[in-house]
Amino acid sequence: MKEISDILVAYQKAKKERKKTALATVVKVEGSSYRRAGARMLITEDGQLTGAISGGCLEGDALRKALSAIHQQENKLVTYDTTDEEDAKFGIQLGCNGTVYILFEPIKDDVEVNPITILSELESKRECAVLATLFSLECKAQIGTCILLRSSGYTTATTTEINNKLLADLKEVLNDKTSKVEHYTLNEEPVIAFLEFINPPVSIIIAGAGNDAQPLAEMAYFLGWQVTVVDGRPTHATIQRFQKANRILVLKPDQLLTQIDIDEQTAFVLMTHNYNYDFDLLNRLLPTRAQYIGTLGPKKKLIRMLDELGLNTDENQSRVHGPIGLDIGAETAEEIAISIIAEIKAVFSGASAGLLKEKKAPIHVYD
Structure with missing residues (x-):
């Protein structure tokens, strides 16, 4: 979500300065790539880039393609193939042994519902x-970013009729919380749809305002977390x-839960250095939907709290991350913040938090 938020801010700035813009979106990846489907970048007509669609190897050529889309005011699909020697000649050189499909969409301010809205x-x-x-690999016309579905309904920017199969697949992705690519025939033309599941940003509640909480709050902010x-x-x-x-x-534990909303994208970090405060708050958090609860301090502190609560079960020991963070040898407040942030990110991503060099499967899984 942070990339999208940054793009929206950059777009409003460009609009105020009357600069034309285009949105570049990675819609499909075959093989390896630095960024996966869903990566986005906003390009202004004077060459300002916000977001990223690669590790830097595509951005130069993407700028040229975006300016072409802006000039012609039509969506364009561009394929970058590392196996194609011509790409290397033009200096693209992905270096990832994959094929990346990027859709360029000029933003038309006079259109009520466009990709930015x-x-x-x-x-x-x-x-x-x-x-x-x-998008389509066979037709020149590209529909582009066109539908946003929530449980309460959907917003659409396309005049193309949304067929029952597409709508059913959108609802399935929302239910399964897993992005996918599907193929359809719309208006007798073959169309590919990248159906991207998007969670709201992580909401991190830091219980404790000591000096060691300051770098944690700053790092979470730079990740786009609330x-x-x-x-x-x-x-x-x-x-x-x-x-x-x-x-x-400024609240006591018994006041906190009435002041905040807790959902499956919520992470709690208990680091008040006040045993009674952490104890009271932990008791109130265990029944909530918070996906992550972490306690600073030794394991015996967590065991003691669970014992005193009468809740020392394997399930609760598994639910609460204590000691909090990954084992990276952290000593300073900044290093501890990195280890906490990394663990929370791994939990929300369902990742192992192991060394990538020891991972046998690809880093990212693509359709």
């Missing part, structure tokens, strides 16, 4: 959504100490 809908509600981008800092001490929980936090709350 659809992306803006993602930020209007904190809900899961499915974004459909339609950051809330809560502490019972008004001298510690201040905007001067946590300038990157979205919310700062």
